[in-house]
Amino acid sequence: MGTNYRRVLLKLSGEALMGNMGYGIDPEVVKEIAQEIAEVVATGVQIAIVVGGGNIFRGVKAASAGMDRAAADYIGMIATVMNAMTLQDCLERIGVQTRVQTAIAMQELAEPYIRRRAIRHLEKGRVVIFGAGSGNPFFTTDTTAALRAAEIDAEVIFKATKVDGIYDADPHIYPEAKRYTSLTYAHVLAKDLRVMDSTAIALCKDNNIPILVFDLTVRGNVRRAVLGENIGTLVGG
Numbered sequence: 001m002g003t004n005y006r007r008v009l010l011k012l013s014g015e016a017l018m019g020n021m022g023y024g025i026d027p028e029v030v031k032e033i034a035q036e037i038a039e040v041v042a043t044g045v046q047i048a049i050v051v052g053g054g055n056i057f058r059g060v061k062a063a064s065a066g067m068d069r070a071a072a073d074y075i076g077m078i079a080t081v082m083n084a085m086t087l088q089d090c091l092e093r094i095g096v097q098t099r100v101q102t103a104i105a106m107q108e109l110a111e112p113y114i115r116r117r118a119i120r121h122l123e124k125g126r127v128v129i130f131g132a133g134s135g136n137p138f139f140t141t142d143t144t145a146a147l148r149a150a151e152i153d154a155e156v157i158f159k160a161t162k163v164d165g166i167y168d169a170d171p172h173i174y175p176e177a178k179r180y181t182s183l184t185y186a187h188v189l190a191k192d193l194r195v196m197d198s199t200a201i202a203l204c205k206d207n208n209i210p211i212l213v214f215d216l217t218v219r220g221n222v223r224r225a226v227l228g229e230n231i232g233t234l235v236g237g
């Protein structure tokens with residue numbers, strides 16, 4: 001299989017692991033995602049993953065209910081580690097070598113984040129899963145994805161979601177909404193299109209990292225994306 005990318009940063013939101021449940025992790029869904037990742041890794045593409053935590057805990061939401069924001073965000077970061085370890089388990093069970101690296105040290109269960117070590121793992125064909133976000137409250141895992149992509153020199157961010165790209169209006173409310181096949185960072189920022197938070201978009205813009213937004217629930221989409229098919233919306237310069 002001729003692939004288009006050598007090193008990819010895949011951003012999986014917590015919701016992607018939740019499937020159709022209202023909360024938590026659907027093991028069947030994670031198994032399917034792991035299968036897709038395994039297929040792509042087998043072709044020699046290097047995959048690093050940043051996982052979200054919104055299926056378990058969201059700092060902003062807890063803060064709006066009165067909790068201290070920083071404290072809530074630390075809990076959110078720990079939630080991402082649960083997701084990271086679940087994904088690791090699913091990947092390892094189907095023979096994919098992985099390492100979890102966390103931005104908050106949890107040495108009994110994962111490696112600490114060490115950039116050069118992460119790159120080495122990727123070069124050896126291991127999937128590296130980044131947990132605990134950036135390690136800083138007031139950030140998101142989308143921003144973490146942009147940061148890690150820049151650090152490890154990924155060629156692209158795959159923002160896997162439950163919709164097949166970016167629309168000019170909410171397609172659930174407006175059936176005639178139009179999907180963009182490509183967009184500039186400037187347009188996304190100016191129109192405040194909520195694909196990723198503005199910090200993440202700005203970081204991608206500054207470092208020239210394209211973002212492909214696509215629907216993860218369609219089987220085979222990760223492979224198609226790696227092959228360079230524009231199956232969603234490509235955000236670039």
Ligand code: UDP
Nearest residue numbers: 014052053054059073076133134139140141
């Ligand atoms: N979080 C954080 N700093 C980070 C990344 C995440 O504080 O660098 C916290 C924040 O509270 C966030 C939660 O972790 O709400 C889960 O991450 P996110 O909401 O980005 O997950 P997703 O929406 O992708 O599921």
